[in-house]
Amino acid sequence: xxxxxxxxxxxxxxxxxxxxxxxxxxxxxxxxxxxxxxxxxxxxxxxxxxxxxxxxxxxxxxxxxxxxxxxxxxxxxxxxxxxxxxxxxxxxxxxxxxxxxxxxxxxxxxxxxxxxxxxxxxxxxxxxxxxxxxxxxxxxxxxxxxx
Amino acid sequence: xxxxxxxxxxxxxxxxxxxxxxxxxxxxxxxxxxxxxxxxxxxxxxxxxxxxxxxxxxxxxxxxxxxxxxxxxxxxxxxxxxxxxxxxxxxxxxxxxxxxxxxxxxxxxxxxxxxxxxxxxxxxxxxxxxxxxxxxxxxxxxxxxxxxxxxxxxxxxxxxxxxxxxxxxxxxxxxxxxxxxxxxxxxxxxxxxxxxxxxxxxxxxxxxxxxxxxxxxxxxxxxxxxxxxxxxxxxxxxxxxxxxxxxxxxxxxxxxxxx
Numbered sequence: 001x002x003x004x005x006x007x008x009x010x011x012x013x014x015x016x017x018x019x020x021x022x023x024x025x026x027x028x029x030x031x032x033x034x035x036x037x038x039x040x041x042x043x044x045x046x047x048x049x050x051x052x053x054x055x056x057x058x059x060x061x062x063x064x065x066x067x068x069x070x071x072x073x074x075x076x077x078x079x080x081x082x083x084x085x086x087x088x089x090x091x092x093x094x095x096x097x098x099x100x101x102x103x104x105x106x107x108x109x110x111x112x113x114x115x116x117x118x119x120x121x122x123x124x125x126x127x128x129x130x131x132x133x134x135x136x137x138x139x140x141x142x143x144x145x146x147x
Numbered sequence: 148x149x150x151x152x153x154x155x156x157x158x159x160x161x162x163x164x165x166x167x168x169x170x171x172x173x174x175x176x177x178x179x180x181x182x183x184x185x186x187x188x189x190x191x192x193x194x195x196x197x198x199x200x201x202x203x204x205x206x207x208x209x210x211x212x213x214x215x216x217x218x219x220x221x222x223x224x225x226x227x228x229x230x231x232x233x234x235x236x237x238x239x240x241x242x243x244x245x246x247x248x249x250x251x252x253x254x255x256x257x258x259x260x261x262x263x264x265x266x267x268x269x270x271x272x273x274x275x276x277x278x279x280x281x282x283x284x285x286x287x288x289x290x291x292x293x294x295x296x297x298x299x300x301x302x303x304x305x306x307x308x309x310x311x312x313x314x315x316x317x318x319x320x321x322x323x324x325x326x327x328x329x330x331x332x333x334x335x336x337x338x339x340x341x342x343x344x345x346x347x348x349x350x351x352x353x354x355x356x357x358x359x360x361x362x363x364x365x366x367x368x369x370x371x372x373x374x375x376x377x378x379x380x381x382x383x384x385x386x387x388x389x390x391x392x393x394x395x396x397x398x399x400x401x402x403x404x405x406x
Contacts, residue, residue, distance in 0.1 A: 043262050046231045050202070137268050139241070
């Protein structure tokens with residue numbers, strides 16, 4: 001499961017929902033894998049405002065991944081200008097400016113959409129309940145007495 | 148006609164096979180009138196003038212084969228007028244989660260189409276943070292039939308140790324989950340309806356719910372309108388208006404802005 005998915009999940013136990021410590025769920029004993037995906041800068045830009053940055057930073061630290069900057073990147077930092085010679089131009093005189101994903105965008109994309117929890121568990125910070133992740137699928141089903 | 152996502156990899160012995168109800172959802176959500184409604188609701192403003200609106204989150208509960216979520220994700224540009232849509236699903240059946248995940252991944256060909264998050268194994272939307280869902284889709288177990296005995300779920304939701312595959316009883320149980328809705332076929336839907344006001348984005352959230360005639364759709368719609376000021380419930384798609392006992396409809400649930 002992708003780390004971005006954790007931005008939308010909380011403990012399934014009803015009484016935990018009102019507690020701020022039920023989000024984010026804390027990954028433990030995680031086996032991570034990188035699943036390459038194509039980058040979509042427009043998506044990243046429009047996703048940034050609804051991304052819980054501090055919680056994402058916390059999860060990233062808990063997983064032992066390289067720390068994220070203290071504040072979320074600015075939308076304008078997702079693209080950078082590159083100079084290139086247009087295809088088919090042999091003179092090299094018609095250099096044009098193109099916009100490409102910046103390193104900031106690539107790093108964000110890698111964390112949110114390419115870093116996946118393959119196996120492990122997600123733990124609620126409020127009640128301590130552990131949700132298993134198996135073959136990339138998180139299991140939020142509760143035993144009958146907890147519903 | 149927009150293409151229907153392929154589900155040829157799905158084992159329909161234990162995962163609900165796309166049928167008339169699934170196709171009614173596809174047809175309704177991509178209809179001219181619904182696309183117009185959704186385009187308007189999720190309009191992107193030009194970044195030069197003001198900040199753009201954030202990426203819409205689509206949540207489908209009970210994805211089954213994943214055909215509906217895959218369709219919405221792959222055709223986001225046509226349906227919503229934007230292709231920065233996030234697709235998230237849940238299902239109580241772990242085999243459906245695996246199958247649907249593949250269906251959605253296969254359907255999104257173009258990187259700029261939509262972003263597929265995950266399919267989570269869970270009960271309804273219990274694990275979803277409140278007020279974040281922009282588009283909610285639910286094709287419930289709507290058949291008036293005794294609810295399955297959930298005490299078997301833990302054992303039946305996985306391939307048991309020492310077994311190579313699921314048993315016949317297991318498969319029957321897993322399929323029952325996808326159609327049996329208890330009294331009036333409404334027991335599961337009623338639990339879902341309780342959650343809807345708490346998961347939908349209060350400003351732009353919209354839900355699509357499938358009902359059959361036995362669910363008493365007029366009563367259900369009135370109940371939704373009674374949630375409070377602004378709540379709306381309207382039939383936006385129907386099928387089986389001939390002699391079929393399974394007359395289906397899609398109800399759109401949303402909160403109108405009160406001025």
